Amino acid sequence: MRKYTFKHFIFVVLALFVTPVLAEHHPKQDIELIMPWSKEVPPTSTVTAAFVTIMNHTSADDELLSASSPIAKKTELHEHLHQDGMMKMRQVSAISIPANSETLLKPGGLHVMFFDLTQVPKVGDTFPMALTFKHAGKMSVNVKVEPATFQAPTSTESEKKHMHHHH
Numbered sequence: 320m321r322k323y324t325f326k327h328f329i330f331v332v333l334a335l336f337v338t339p340v341l342a343e344h345h346p347k348q349d350i351e352l353i354m355p356w357s358k359e360v361p362p363t364s365t366v367t368a369a370f371v372t373i374m375n376h377t378s379a380d381d382e383l384l385s386a387s388s389p390i391a392k393k394t395e396l397h398e399h400l401h402q403d404g405m406m407k408m409r410q411v412s413a414i415s416i417p418a419n420s421e422t423l424l425k426p427g428g429l430h431v432m433f434f435d436l437t438q439v440p441k442v443g444d445t446f447p448m449a450l451t452f453k454h455a456g457k458m459s460v461n462v463k464v465e466p467a468t469f470q471a472p473t474s475t476e477s478e479k480k481h482m483h484h485h486h
């Protein structure tokens with residue numbers, strides 16, 4: 320009887336420690352950051368950009384407020400717009416992340432822009448980037464540097480991969 324009690328005690332102690340660890344491996348993420356990537360730039364470049372698909376799994380709108388990375392002294396959120404037949408970039412104060420939907424940061428659209436690079440990442444490298452959301456808070460990802468010819472994933476492709484969220 321004493322032996323049973325001891326085993327039971329061990330089980331409870333293990334359960335206390337193991338359960339939170341397992342929970343952390345399968346979090347129900349409110350905001351999911353899918354495939355963060357960057358396009359290679361010449362080694363002399365002082366700027367680069369990052370793209371990512373942002374899934375908002377909640378029924379509340381969120382906002383991307385800022386981004387940062389140790390590779391750059393300054394980071395801005397940008398959008399592209401056609402103006403007088405020209406493609407221009409301009410800084411935006413925030414990027415809205417609507418409830419239950421997917422927001423694509425991609426070349427020619429919304430993106431994270433890095434200035435005054437302290438390090439120019441090469442193809443195959445990854446670099447850390449932190450994104451700060453109004454509700455979800457600060458999230459960190461590793462951005463993979465892809466060749467200049469790389470084609471961004473389309474919304475449909477990323478929806479296929481994440482179909483279980485929609486059905």
Ligand SMILES: [Cu+2]
Pocket residue numbers: 368397398408409430431432
């Ligand atoms: Cu830009």
